[in-house]
Amino acid sequence: MMTNKIETYTNEAIELLKQLIAIPSFSHEEGEAATVMFNYLKAQGLAVNRQGNNVWCWAKEAEATKPTVLLNSHLDTVKPSPKWSYDPFKATLEGDKLTGLGSNDAGGPLVALMAAFLCLKEEDLPYNLVFAATAEEEVSGVNGVASILPGLGPIDLGVVGEPTQMQMAVAEKGLMVLDCKAHGRTGHAARDEGDNALYKALKDIEWFKNYQFEKVSPHLGPVKMTVTQIEAGSQHNVVPDLCRFVVDIRFNECYSNRELHQFIQQQVDCDVQPRSFRLNSSSISMDHPFVKKGEALGLSWYGSPTTSDQAVMDFTTIKMGCGDSARSHTPDEFIYLSEIKEGVRIFYQLLAALSWA
Numbered sequence: 001m002m003t004n005k006i007e008t009y010t011n012e013a014i015e016l017l018k019q020l021i022a023i024p025s026f027s028h029e030e031g032e033a034a035t036v037m038f039n040y041l042k043a044q045g046l047a048v049n050r051q052g053n054n055v056w057c058w059a060k061e062a063e064a065t066k067p068t069v070l071l072n073s074h075l076d077t078v079k080p081s082p083k084w085s086y087d088p089f090k091a092t093l094e095g096d097k098l099t100g101l102g103s104n105d106a107g108g109p110l111v112a113l114m115a116a117f118l119c120l121k122e123e124d125l126p127y128n129l130v131f132a133a134t135a136e137e138e139v140s141g142v143n144g145v146a147s148i149l150p151g152l153g154p155i156d157l158g159v160v161g162e163p164t165q166m167q168m169a170v171a172e173k174g175l176m177v178l179d180c181k182a183h184g185r186t187g188h189a190a191r192d193e194g195d196n197a198l199y200k201a202l203k204d205i206e207w208f209k210n211y212q213f214e215k216v217s218p219h220l221g222p223v224k225m226t227v228t229q230i231e232a233g234s235q236h237n238v239v240p241d242l243c244r245f246v247v248d249i250r251f252n253e254c255y256s257n258r259e260l261h262q263f264i265q266q267q268v269d270c271d272v273q274p275r276s277f278r279l280n281s282s283s284i285s286m287d288h289p290f291v292k293k294g295e296a297l298g299l300s301w302y303g304s305p306t307t308s309d310q311a312v313m314d315f316t317t318i319k320m321g322c323g324d325s326a327r328s329h330t331p332d333e334f335i336y337l338s339e340i341k342e343g344v345r346i347f348y349q350l351l352a353a354l355s356w357a
Contacts, residue, residue: 009118010344013111014098014337016040018091020075020107021100027076027139028053034075037133044118054148056132059121067356068128068154071117071347072145072309073110073161073321074137077102083331096336105328106137108335109161109321112343119348126355127156137309140279146312155315156356157290159347162308163323163335166346168294169304171219172319174281174311176257178247178264180204181271186241194239198232201243204268205230208247211267213260217252219283219303223260224250245270250305253283279311284318291318293353297346 016036025033030053038055041048046057053075062068080088080101088101100107110133117131130152136144149155162169182201187194205227213223225247232243251260257277265272284291291301306325310317322343323335 005119006115006344006348009115010341013115013344014340016114017098017103017107017111017340018093018100020111021091021103022089024089025075025077025102026079027136027141028143030075030135034133034135037075041114041131044121046121051148051151052143053135054132054143054145055134056130056148056152059117059125059129059131062128062130062153066126066128067156068130068152069351069354070130070132070152070155070158071113071161072132072134072158073106073113074135074144074309075110075133076135076138077105078138078329081331086332088333093337096338097334098337099332099334101333104163104323104333104335105325106162106321106323108323108340108343109163112322112340112347113159113161115344116347116351119344120351123352125351126357129351134309140307140311144312145309146278149313155313157288158310158313158315158317159290159351160308160310160313160317160319161321162319163325163328164304164320165324166299166320166322166339166343168291168299168301169319170286170291170301171217171253171283171303172281172308172310173220173224173250173252173303173305174257175279175307176249176251176260176277177275178249178261179273179275180245180247180268181273182243182245182269183271184239184241184243187239189237189239194241197240197243201230201232201245201270204270205245207268213255215252215254217254217303220252220281220305221303223252223255251281252303253281256280279307280314282310282313282317284316288316288318289356290350290354293350297349299346
């Protein structure tokens with residue numbers, strides 16, 4: 001009986017994915033995709049909620065005495081590059097291969113989580129279960145999943161759907177972007193005048209290049225700092241009095257972004273302004289029952305260098321889903337139907353057996 005239910009919901013999920021591919025749903029423009037998701041879930045007899053371009057529903061009315069599990073993935077996509085050879089907004093099925101924008105990131109993981117949720121919605125689970133299809137993940141927007149979390153109440157586990165080949169991403173690097181300014185004094189380049197801000201910036205850039213933070217994660221490795229942009233000067237014969245540069249910092253779960261910022265300020269002479277403290281690192285204990293069950297099913301685990309909506313979740317999370325991260329944001333993005341089917345099956349097995357007892 002359950003096998004038939006899984007097959008039915010999986011087939012419906014694949015058809016829903018084809019519909020979503022046909023709808024342009026760039027970040028901030030997910031409205032039509034959210035409507036399609038809302039209508040599908042409502043047709044399943046669920047009480048569906050919507051806020052902006054975010055859609056969510058509970059399997060059953062939440063019980064305060066039970067822990068809560070959130071299944072979440074995103075509706076938005078990046079814009080297609082001109083190098084696509086297929087129509088990015090047409091679901092093209094060739095045998096097992098489904099090509100289309102957002103098919104892999106994160107349409108496949110999204111509908112696989114949804115199908116597993118629907119298979120479980122009538123079961124007597126030892127936890128509350130909520131599914132959310134949300135917006136603005138690709139731009140870490142404030143009107144995405146972060147905007148609905150306060151209304152969901154305490155979450156004990158978040159399963160974030162991203163293409164990981166159904167491996168368990170047990171840790172994820174955080175991201176902090178620094179806008180730095182080195183100050184000098186203007187002067188004529190032909191004379192021994194001024195204080196070259198560009199030269200002053202070089203000293204700090206060298207520090208960012210060479211410094212190694214002490215704590216190295218067993219899952220994510222060391223903190224990585226990369227200077228990615230630099231700007232100085234107005235014309236060739238004027239000593240610049242200001243040099244701006246940007247630092248991209250990917251940090252492990254051993255540090256918080258505020259802790260890193262405070263330390264960096266003490267080490268460099270330039271002004272250091274973080275764009276945000278929102279995108280934190282995350283990790284889950286290897287003893288967590290979800291991880292243990294995954295290992296029992298033969299799933300592998302790893303630390304992810306890329307950011308996702310985990311970064312705005314201040315509770316225990318794990319990232320996993322069907323598809324391959326290497327296909328994300330690439331021309332002719334695709335996913336295999338067999339990957340989606342396997343994803344639904346594994347998600348169901350993990351969640352049906354999940355217990356904190």
